[in-house]
Amino acid sequence: MPDGALGFAQGLIERVRAYDPRADLPLIFRALDFAAAAHAGQTRDNGDPYITHPVEVATILTDFRVDTSSIVTALLHDVVEDTGTTLADVERGFGRDVARLVDGVTKLNRLELTSERSKQAENFRKLVLAMSEDIRVLLVKLADRLHNMRTLRFVRDENRRRRIAAETLEIYAPLAERIGMDQIKTELETLAFRELQPDAYASIMNRIAFLRGEGADLIERVTEELRKLMTEAGIAAEVTGREKSPYSIWLKMHRRNVAFEQLSDIMAFRVIVGSIDECYRALGIVHSAYRVVPGRFKDYISTPKPNGYRSLHTGVMLPEGQKIEVQIRTREMHEIAEYGVAAHWHYKDKGSIPAPDPHQYRWLRSLLEILEQASGPEEFLEHTKLEMFRDQVFCFTPKGDLITLPRGATPVDFAYAVHSEVGDTCVGAKINGRIMPLRTELANGDQVEIITARGHTPNPEWERFVVTGKARARIRRFVHAQAKARSIEQGRAMLVKAFRQEGVEGGEKVLEGVLKTLKQASLEDLYAAVGSGAIGPREVVFAAYPELRPRPRPTPLLPAMSPRSARPQPSGREEEARRAVPIAGLVSGMAVHYAGCCHPLPGDRIVGIITTGKGVTIHTADCPTLESFAATPERFIDVSWDTDTLAEAKHTGRLAVVTANQPGALSTLTTVIAKREGNISNLKIVGRSPEFFEMLVDLEVRDLSHLGDIIAALRASPHIRSVERARA
Template identity: 40%
Template sequence: MEGVNKDYLSNSKNEYTIDALIQKILDGEKQYDLSKIVSAYELADKYHSGQKRESGEPYITHPLAVAYILLELGMDTDTICAALLHDVVEDTSCTLENLQKQFGTDVAMLVNGVTKLKKVEIFTKDEQKAENIRKILLAMSEDIRVIIIKLADRLHNMRTLNFCREEKRRIIAHETMNIYAPIAHRLGIRSIKDELEDLSFHYLDPYAYEEIDKQMNLRKEGRDQLVEDIKERIRERLSQDFDPVPQIEGRVKSNYGIYKKVYRDGKEIDQIYDRYAVRIIVNTVTECYNVLGIIHDMFKPIPNRFKDYISTPKPNMYQSLHTTVIGRQGIPFEVQIRTWEMHRTAEYGIAAHWKYKEGVRSSSKDDNRLAWIRQIIESQQESNDVEEIVRAIKNDLAPEDVFAFTPKGDMITLPVGSTVIDFAYAIHTQVGHRMCGAKADKKMVSYDYQIKTGEIIEILTTNVEGHGPSRSWLNICKTNEAKSKIRSWFKKERREENIFEGKNALEREFRRNMIKVPEDELEDFLKLDMRRHNCETLDDFFAAIGYGGVQLSKVMQRLKSEYHKKYGEKITADITEDIKPQRSKNSSGVIVDGIDDCVIKFAQCCNPLPGDEIVGFITRGHGISIHKCDCVNYQTQKDKADTAQRWVPVKWAATEDNKGYFKTTLDIIAVDRIGLLADVSSALAMINIYIHESTSRELKNGNAILTVTLSVAGMEQLNSVIAKIKKIKNVISVERSGK
């Protein structure tokens, strides 16, 4: 982006005037309604008269700076006017009606979209910020110019952030890094994204910033010469095949880009292959690939460092060929090859829509570019927790993405770390709901398998009546879209189950925190949280907990505080009454005779479950290990003189408080056939059994053995699981594994 001040850290107090803005308009080739822009300035200057920024400058310098940034991006007249007026409704007596009457509906709508949320019922400052971001996203879905103005507004605020107090600087920088920089990335506005990241990094970790800056400055002279030498050598070679020679540019990776690889990935600066880059801009796609061949002929390419973003564009529509090669000095550098149209999109992102395509309001490409905005908004409809929007943006707008394909060749783009569950729901809601298994490159994988770029993912589905997602999927999937659809399914399809699960979960948390609220006072005790989550009755609140709309971890701190205020005088007496001189009982649900406050662990050799006959072994430094009485280790060790005294009697706690889950492993022998593992996975998913791990192998007699590790609540549930699996076609036997 031309004219952006690169010395923003040392020279943040810039001079912006209406004369400079007018001159820039006159110097450019694009036509603007200058009288309308001047009128917008005069109105803003009138209403902001007497107001000062924290730097001491007249407030009008801020909207002028925002308008200047947008002018550099090539935005239209209405956007420039809205930039000049974007704070008058919030900070002055000017109304939207005034703006609409004088400047039209578009300008008024843009100003309204950018105006911060003032009158919103809030519980915390974080929630206010989240609600403000929700409003921005909603406005973006109607007109993308809103967020482009907001990004320019945030960019100038970041350039002048040194005038704020330190605590405020960190809060704003953190929000910028997590919200605005990712949005700029997804819109493809690279220059704004890079500057926002560098400025945020400077304030969030000034020591690391200075260290990297120092290291890069030490290499500056040699670095600049290296880039120039590479450019000259490439220019000389390309002159043999191209007339005129394509444009060749050099660039050095940003400080924050280096920081991510040095500190996050644990690399040395010299190990960062793309810290130097050369960009070659040609006229056609064919020329891109021709130049790639020439570069690989001139320099030695580094294996696995070639990326073709032309055939597979990034979600923000970025296209280019990237290859990393080694020069004569043995120093690796990156070469980027793209056409002029690709270059404009890479530099200006969606703003190139206005800069280079005048008179065109929208296109299918632009609609695809903005699809992620609608996805986030739609995924928020089932959640009343305004802080969820922040988590959604952090996850769903992360700059790093993976690209995987359906068996039909359709590409699905997801954030790094996404699982096959996320992939299923990205294809279609019903594909996710009916999922019973998945394959990655034709190999069966577990539900928590994280997708890798380039893989072909096949989602196996079932038509079994009543089949749906498992609650455990909420802890496995990454994208907010998948989580929202899973919660929505439970909300609509399993209300009674949700009420039961939610009530039990709340009671467990109350017991864990020693909260005892009389049943006839419970609704009054929870009324604030019920109102916050739009729950009219207690059953609505329990159901919301059950399907995940209410997260107990977020409300318990407030409930504990409220309980101490309201029932404080009763707490001591209640606790005293509950204390009884009984044998030690652990959270594991096991009672150990004669030993207080002991650590319990379950032996992996036999994986005991509630209902099994058990015995305890006193380990050295690791508490008591619980074994089944028929465990081979117990049977062989119990009579030995050196260990006999360390075996102690234990038993399961005879109480309903124990709602924990235990891992166990089953060996399933069946006639080998296609779809066997999918049928087992489907049967377990239908009864909400979480699978930790599964393996299979062929036996010599033609049968197959499937080993499945899963979580159950006890022997009763395990027997039910075994009975369910035995009903599957071709299953011969199901036994608990001795592992």
């Protein structure tokens, strides 16, 4: 083993021995020697011997006091992927348990997958399957990703750095949150945010530093005040204060549509007490001492988060007008909040925290159900991102059972969360005793009763408004099955007709003989291919009876002349523009225009207005102009975005921006937009004063999310006073 790695290894051994005197240290030493030999000659991007990486991954896990098998897995997690070592070698040397864990962590880099995204999706699919069997797979994977993110700056390829950071933000940080590992989640988010949005990260850090300078003793003073209040009430409490992470601040600016200065909880204080009763007593003390910020109280003790997180959160106003957040919890709640599922190993000698059972996590069961419904790994990845990466609302069944859903969820999402069959047979819903539309967004505390009907099937229109991955996967599977059934029926009829026209036999035995030639796995697949137009019915006839295939005609000596009355063909640019209109639900060839009053973008809910001689004009569903068409409802047409063509199209979004009237303001505006891949197509100054410029900016963007990213980035800039999406 290299000397440097030996030094790291000695530190690792000491850390393991410190929290677990009964650990199998000889097994860990053998794993160190095995990994060092396997990775001999390999180096990291920073030039260090490769063995330093698995040692660091194992060291990260010691903070969570994991068992010996997890430490050994961390040391061996790359030997199968990056060396000639096989899983059989690992099992012979370290047993079946470690081999199974190593297999769960190993990427599928040896599979021949069609794209980088397919590779990522297949890796994630395997990870979900593995962690459903043993959650330790996820612990090792998160530690591996954390060390890779800590050393990301040494990766020279910028595109690779951004891909790793984006994957971290979209998949691994939400997974860390789901199992309650707040420390890892926060660090992963911060490191990824710094790579993906360096300007926004620097701007937020500068503003935090400015606030810190203005009130250098604020955290210390408030901490002491809270500690004194608890002591006077006879409550023994541990009080700490901290600043929120830059990424959480960025998200709140983005989601709440507010500027940095409007955020109320940049600073948070934690009060740790001895019992649940003292939690509520401490809450009353805080509310008595400070003014409460309305709408900022959350009771996660009575309704814990899906990852087991429990705490009281409240927002209060300090005398000088500063808003802060106060979190109140017991010591056990704090350990679960900090260590999540790893709290079992952290406190295994105390016996106060039960062993982790992955099946207790509703979200993990949901991922497994999505895995069963999804047609492929990429669709699975899409739906699981929807499942993980959202805020939550807490709703109740009529019996009082708690159902946790993403923000924006509807009764259909609720029905599928209860059970897949309940979702499939859903025909209506009562929210708090009143029958409401199925597209109604649910709010915290709603009691939801699902009305079902035997024999009912999912409505394909539901896919337009559901937000959970499970609901979308189930509906999409039904739609695909329904479409395939129609194609099979149509294809069978088309083949019967084609064979009859040629006057030859076209039974199943004949068709089975051409399956291999036409590259179809079964008769049903052949019928579906014909019904969908992928294979022509005459092509099947000629495959079965090659002698019927017409002979090719000789090439004429002179090209045929086009008739004079032929219409001029559209230019390449016109044809491309016509194909790029990503609207579903229209009659083929119908002209489409986007309304200039609301500038709809993919991601907006939209409606179409039919105008004689002009085709259809697309408006956002909340466009005020629609009120003028209320008297002619027959002009409305139900449309949606065609997701198959969105990636190619560019759309115009309009922003109302107020900037400081000072040098560099306009340059900052254009630079921020350009760095986020937006393109300014028009800029109009509509107002000017000694202090401010008011302007309308038209941007070419991909969709609503892209525009939202640009808005959030502009709000983080000190030169921008305000920025909103313009509706005119």
